[in-house]
Amino acid sequence: MNNILSYSLFILALIAAGLISLSFGRVSLGGADIWAGLTAPADDPISMILFELRLPRVILGMLVGATLGLAGAALQGVLRNPLADPGIIGVSASAALGAVIAIHLGLAATWAFSVPLFAMSGALLATLILLLVTTRDSSVLMLILVGIGISSLATALISLVMNLSANPMTIRDMVMWMLGSLENRTMNDLWMAGPFILIGWAMMIGTGQGLNALSVGEEVAQTMGINLKWLKLRIIIGAALSVGAAVSICGAIGFIGLVVPHIVRALISREPGAILIPSALMGALLLTFADILTRLPVAGSPLRLGVVTALVGAPCFLYIIFHTRREMR
Amino acid sequence: MTGLLINNLNLTLGGTQILKDVSAAVNPGEMVGMIGPNGAGKSCFLKSVLGLNKPSSGRVTLKGQDLATMSLKERARWLAYAAQGAPLHWPLTVERLVALGRIPHLGPWQNLQPEDHGAIERALTITDCLHLKERTATTLSGGERARVLLARTLASGAAYILADEPVASLDPFHQLQVMDILKAHATAGGAVLVVLHDLGLAARTCDRLILLHEGQVIDQGPPAQILSDKNLSCFFGVSVSRWQENGESFLAPHAIHNGQSHL
Numbered sequence: 211m212n213n214i215l216s217y218s219l220f221i222l223a224l225i226a227a228g229l230i231s232l233s234f235g236r237v238s239l240g241g242a243d244i245w246a247g248l249t250a251p252a253d254d255p256i257s258m259i260l261f262e263l264r265l266p267r268v269i270l271g272m273l274v275g276a277t278l279g280l281a282g283a284a285l286q287g288v289l290r291n292p293l294a295d296p297g298i299i300g301v302s303a304s305a306a307l308g309a310v311i312a313i314h315l316g317l318a319a320t321w322a323f324s325v326p327l328f329a330m331s332g333a334l335l336a337t338l339i340l341l342l343v344t345t346r347d348s349s350v351l352m353l354i355l356v357g358i359g360i361s362s363l364a365t366a367l368i369s370l371v372m373n374l375s376a377n378p379m380t381i382r383d384m385v386m387w388m389l390g391s392l393e394n395r396t397m398n399d400l401w402m403a404g405p406f407i408l409i410g411w412a413m414m415i416g417t418g419q420g421l422n423a424l425s426v427g428e429e430v431a432q433t434m435g436i437n438l439k440w441l442k443l444r445i446i447i448g449a450a451l452s453v454g455a456a457v458s459i460c461g462a463i464g465f466i467g468l469v470v471p472h473i474v475r476a477l478i479s480r481e482p483g484a485i486l487i488p489s490a491l492m493g494a495l496l497l498t499f500a501d502i503l504t505r506l507p508v509a510g511s512p513l514r515l516g517v518v519t520a521l522v523g524a525p526c527f528l529y530i531i532f533h534t535r536r537e538m539r
Numbered sequence: 540m541t542g543l544l545i546n547n548l549n550l551t552l553g554g555t556q557i558l559k560d561v562s563a564a565v566n567p568g569e570m571v572g573m574i575g576p577n578g579a580g581k582s583c584f585l586k587s588v589l590g591l592n593k594p595s596s597g598r599v600t601l602k603g604q605d606l607a608t609m610s611l612k613e614r615a616r617w618l619a620y621a622a623q624g625a626p627l628h629w630p631l632t633v634e635r636l637v638a639l640g641r642i643p644h645l646g647p648w649q650n651l652q653p654e655d656h657g658a659i660e661r662a663l664t665i666t667d668c669l670h671l672k673e674r675t676a677t678t679l680s681g682g683e684r685a686r687v688l689l690a691r692t693l694a695s696g697a698a699y700i701l702a703d704e705p706v707a708s709l710d711p712f713h714q715l716q717v718m719d720i721l722k723a724h725a726t727a728g729g730a731v732l733v734v735l736h737d738l739g740l741a742a743r744t745c746d747r748l749i750l751l752h753e754g755q756v757i758d759q760g761p762p763a764q765i766l767s768d769k770n771l772s773c774f775f776g777v778s779v780s781r782w783q784e785n786g787e788s789f790l791a792p793h794a795i796h797n798g799q800s801h802l
């Protein structure tokens with residue numbers, strides 16, 4: 211597909227998804243309402259719904275979706291493994307551990323920012339461990355094994371914290387947080403996570419050429435002038451910072467990072483470097499739609515975001531794998 | 540000072556000394572073959588020249604300049620590597636795969652320029668892959684794949700090509716085709732350093748041979764000198780039959796057991 215055409219389509223779809231997302235919720239807003247709200251003074255009720263409730267949600271959803279798509283594509287490229295996802299380096303589980311600890315300590319009730327702050331700390335700690343290991347041995351196998359190790363440890367510690375929680379309501383809070391949501395997020399969440407997300411993107415987005423070169427293996431890539439160590443560091447740190455920040459805002463969202471690169475590969479290009487930006491855009495688009503689905507009235511209780519992405523993502527993944535299995539060998 | 544000079548290269552991997560004081564030269568217009576039994580250190584030698592292995596001592600210079608002082612991309616514009624059985628991790632089209640060869644010439648965000656497309660087209664033509672352009676590279680046959688990977692190497696425009704067993708697992712026709720392409724590169728003023736296991740092919744296609752054994756250069760010179768009965772029995776454990784046909788010399792090895800030839 212033509213580059214400019216596909217990017218224009220993406221942008222149009224994103225704007226449309228954003229507008230639909232703005233109009234959906236407990237109070238339905240039509241196009242005229244949204245326009246009126248955008249131009250009305252700050253104390254207007256519609257304007258308050260838009261700016262205080264819905265706009266942060268739309269922006270955060272797009273940032274998180276783009277992060278998961280981009281990190282998924284970059285990690286699949288650098289690990290040369292179509293099954294890699296942002297969770298593989300253990301940062302998501304570590305962020306979840308931080309959040310669960312904050313909930314366990316009862317900090318969440320007294321200070322709303324404790325959860326994302328603890329989650330961010332968990333993610334940074336995991337990043338540090340990853341860096342310590344990968345600067346010594348940066349082989350793909352080592353990365354995946356250390357990632358799985360960190361992930362398992364964090365999951366074990368999450369179970370321990372839950373085990374020690376006497377209060378069933380606390381455990382419910384933890385489980386609900388881990389299922390993911392964009393509800394009741396504010397601009398303050400955006401200011402806290404935004405910088406880490408943007409730094410992460412900046413580190414990952416320029417790695418396309420190196421990822422393309424890696425298609426023919428690490429050794430040949432190096433003889434093409436690619437600094438392999440630097441490439442790996444950029445992607446690991448970039449993915450860890452941005453995914454850690456994303457998870458700290460809205461919980462662990464599964465399947466977006468795994469599925470989006472496959473969709474983009476089927477639609478746009480099979481070059482690992484060429485799918486980075488389209489994967490970010492596609493991730494933003496899918497997460498926005500998934501977030502709209504969570505607001506549909508189903509069985510009384512609102513659906514959690516991670517549940518929707520997994521429910522939609524897993525069948526998509528199977529379908530794509532079935533259709534591309536021959537080419538992927 | 541004109542070509543690629545390798546001076547007293549020593550390489551130790553995991554406590555084992557792989558290369559011992561290896562010195563060699565490859566000059567423009569030359570096709571140099573590197574032969575030696577399995578485990579002699581041939582592949583490690585190529586990788587050390589390319590900077591993939593870090594030698595414990597020794598120097599590699601190109602036109603008098605130390606390779607270690609060149610940037611990675613500058614080095615990549617001079618030396619291209621055709622790896623042994625190179626993997627292919629994504630189902631790229633042949634054209635995009637060959638285009639990877641142009642990476643050393645591109646800035647980090649730069650797209651292919653007209654001269655890059657020219658180089659890709661030429662490499663596809665030389666390797667007889669033009670008709671495969673739109674095919675998915677992971678679906679190619681072994682012979683097609685070897686040619687396409689060679690096209691990637693040629694598209695780089697690098698004068699010096701270092702090829703590690705480029706004909707391994709190819710049928711005789713494709714072996715000759717690949718060697719012809721490499722030979723043509725050398726004849727046109729480039730230089731080729733190629734690791735070969737087929738001694739007959741080495742004798743017929745290379746201008747000069749380097750015999751490596753247990754990490755040391757035993758001998759280097761014209762094929763007739765290097766492929767002597769003594770060298771072949773000493774270092775390969777084979778005796779050979781030789782014959783001439785149409786001005787080309789051929790040889791076929793026999794195994795030696797307890798000093799006696801069978802087969």
